[in-house]
Amino acid sequence: MSGTIILVPGYTNSGPEHWQSYIERKFKNVVRVDQLEWDNPVRSHWIAGLEKTIAATTGELFLVGHSCGAMTIAQWSEHHFSPRVKGALLVAPADVDAASAPLAIQVQRPVALTPFPFPTTLVYSDNDPYLCVERAKIFANNWASSKLIEIPGAGHIHTAAGFGEWPAGEQLLIELCGFELERR
Numbered sequence: 001m002s003g004t005i006i007l008v009p010g011y012t013n014s015g016p017e018h019w020q021s022y023i024e025r026k027f028k029n030v031v032r033v034d035q036l037e038w039d040n041p042v043r044s045h046w047i048a049g050l051e052k053t054i055a056a057t058t059g060e061l062f063l064v065g066h067s068c069g070a071m072t073i074a075q076w077s078e079h080h081f082s083p084r085v086k087g088a089l090l091v092a093p094a095d096v097d098a099a100s101a102p103l104a105i106q107v108q109r110p111v112a113l114t115p116f117p118f119p120t121t122l123v124y125s126d127n128d129p130y131l132c133v134e135r136a137k138i139f140a141n142n143w144a145s146s147k148l149i150e151i152p153g154a155g156h157i158h159t160a161a162g163f164g165e166w167p168a169g170e171q172l173l174i175e176l177c178g179f180e181l182e183r184r
Helices: 019-026 043-055 068-079 103-108 133-142 167-177
Strands: 003-008 030-032 060-066 085-091 120-125 146-151
Touching: 003 019, 003 043, 003 068, 003 167, 019 030, 019 060, 019 167, 043 068, 043 103, 060 068, 060 167, 068 085, 068 103, 085 167, 120 133, 120 167, 133 146
Parallel strands: 003 030, 003 060, 060 085, 085 120, 120 146
Antiparallel strands: none
């Protein structure tokens, strides 16, 4: 069985050396959400961008969000549903409600805490400046279907933290998505 991976990058998009970009280059059946304003993550606009991408894509879908992109998936699922979405990988969701959240991402407030209608896996680090361990656990508990995976010392699990090509993340994606990923 095959399907499509929808990448949902976070604030400022995922650059060419980010793990999401490596996934996009390695697999054929990958689509990236194209937000109108990567440096201005307006909640309603980003939700609409994800909805537009889902509507334009056929077959079974698996969502892969990083940082504000993971938050966008949570916010989308609070008011939208597609039976084609089979699950999501949420990596280092940015806690937009935190007092320490960068001003640019606070426009995504509040965090959606409604249970997902599909299985999710939340990957977090014990030293992420944008998501503390306690909040990661609260998110997973509220999202009800979220499995938690901690990567010790991984920061925000992005390029600056050393997460360019990420074989363990690719393997996790392959295991979770439930359909075959077609290599380029």
